Amino acid sequence: MPLFSSLRPGGRHGLSSKETRDPIGLAVAAVNRLAQSDLLDRVGLRRQAEQVVYSTTRNGFRVATVAGRTFARAGRRSGGTRPAAAPARGVFDLTPTEDEQMLVDVVTELAEEVLRPAASAADDACAAPAEVLAATREVGLPVLGVPEALGGIMEERSTMAATLVAEALARGDMGLAVASLAPGSVATALALWGTDAQQQTYLPAFTGDDVAVAALCIAEPTVLFDPLAPATSARRDGDEIVLDGVKSGVVRGAEAELFVVAASLDGTPALVLVEAGAAGLEVEADPSMGLRAASLSRLHLRGVRVPADALLGDADGTAYAECVRLSRLAWCALAVGTAQAVLDYTKVYVNEREAFGEPISHRQSVAFMVADMAIELQAMRLLTWKAASRAGRGEDFRREVALARQLCVEKGMRIGLDGVQLLGGHGFVKEHPVERWYRDLRAVGVMEGAVLV
Known part of the structure; x- marks a missing residue:
């Protein structure tokens, strides 16, 4: 069955009751609707509002924030609803479940067909196109970390699923992935540590059609x-x-x-x-x-x-420390996805680029460099997935996320640099996306917060 099939009628947003309950069904159905619209044809077009953002970002602005909506306070301070921990499988196996793999397939297609074509223009404009942000909202990213009881789509803690989604989005473009994931990161924080009053006050702004823009x-x-x-x-x-x-x-x-x-x-x-x-x-x-x-x-x-x-959250710093670790885990996932994009692009380039009558991949120095990139990338992915798996089960993952971050910071930048090097002069110009991916990978070692899983 093709991934983009027709939507079934009924339910919220035209979904059946099963699709409303099933996060994977929701994601697939949402992307189906996206594919049938003219959204893809409009990606990359600059609206008048985006031109304003472009101009002010290039020239600099400094203004007071303006409240875009009123959050109605509700309830009193008490413990909020928490997502249930993911069950342990009993064996050391980081293979994504069938549902997780379906979700990854959907988001991967979204990244390839929507994010990547718009990435260059978005990088120049210093702003994510409204069409891209709308597309990512359609697949339910803002509520990926919100439990079903609070209006989300997950029955259990979705750290592993969110990690896979961040990785898949970053294969399209890290900057657009961060812009898309930021509101959902705040919703996830509210689901993990918010009181009942905080959840009732703010989460409805993320679970409806008009999703709030929020920042960690x-x-x-x-x-x-x-x-x-x-x-x-x-x-x-x-x-x-x-x-x-x-x-x-x-x-x-x-x-x-x-x-x-x-x-x-x-x-x-x-x-x-x-x-x-x-x-x-x-x-x-x-x-x-x-x-x-x-x-x-x-x-x-x-x-x-x-x-x-x-x-x-609490006042003793426990929730805060977990927030920092989950944020670093998200950046590791983004590094893995972007590094995978570099490797994929570079492999095609070195096999097609010819010098002295043969592809440059026939040179051992080139082949060994590409092999090293693949080895380092797989190590990054293994450590990131292991940390995400432990976090989703509610286990201590401090050691795992520290190791993953150290490796992703060092090797992620190295993979980006090697990609630029292998493309030679083409790696230096904007005609090829590798230079942008290298610049994005540099952020992994300096960014804290912004996104979490």
Whole structure:
């Protein structure tokens, strides 16, 4: 059966009741509808609004954030609903399940047909096209980490599935993948650590048709930044929390309606929910070497006041530390996907490019370099999947994610560099996407937060 088949009528968004319950059915059906629309034909077209974003990002902007919607506060502070841990298989096997593989196939096709064709223009414009973001919303990315009881599509914790999705999206383009995954990362954080009141207040904005733009803000523009010791301060003042500091690497900051800000509260790192439009909140363009399609910006907080119940998770730093680890795991998955794109492209190039009457892949120096890229990539993938598998089962994955990050930072950049080197002069020009992938892979070692799985 072809992947893009006709949609069945009935249910929410034209889906049957089974598809509404089944995350894979939802994803496949959504992409089916996407394929039948004229969305693919419009990818890469610049709307008037995107031209404004392009101009302001190139020239720089610094404006106060504007609240795009009103979040109606609900309930009282109490423990929220948590996704159930994934069951253990009993054997060491990281092979994706049948459902996970189906999801990967859907997202891989989305990355190839939607993200990759739009990547170059998005990199130049420093903004993700609205058509691409709409396409990723269609497959349910914002609610991938939200349990079914809260309006999501997963019955159990989806760390492994989210890792596979991030990897598959990054094979299309890392910048667009980050722009697409950022809102869902905040929804996942709310599902993992939010109180019942926080979940009732904010999660409906991610589970409906009009998905909120949100950003996870951990990184700061300081030398040797330590995510476990943020310089941004949070102090209690009566029944409020007052925030001061600067956050960097904020994805789509000018559009964001909700921020999850990392700050030091009573000497302990914590996560605080901040709505756009709060007094003292200002966003500034921060164009970068890589991830340009993610529209990175800085967030300035000057005496920003939020209610005391805006604290996300516990006050002892446990949830915060897990957030940092899950974010690093997401960046590992993005590195694996982008490195795979480099390897795939390079293999075709060296087999087709001829010198002295034969393909350059016949040269041992070239063949050995490509082989090393494949070996290092598989090691990156193995460690990343192992960390994701343990995280999904609720087991300690600190060691695994530390090893995965170290390897992905070092070898990911190396694979990108080798790809540029193997293309020679073609690796230096924008005619080929390898130079963009290399710039994106450099981000893995410096970015903290922004996305999580």
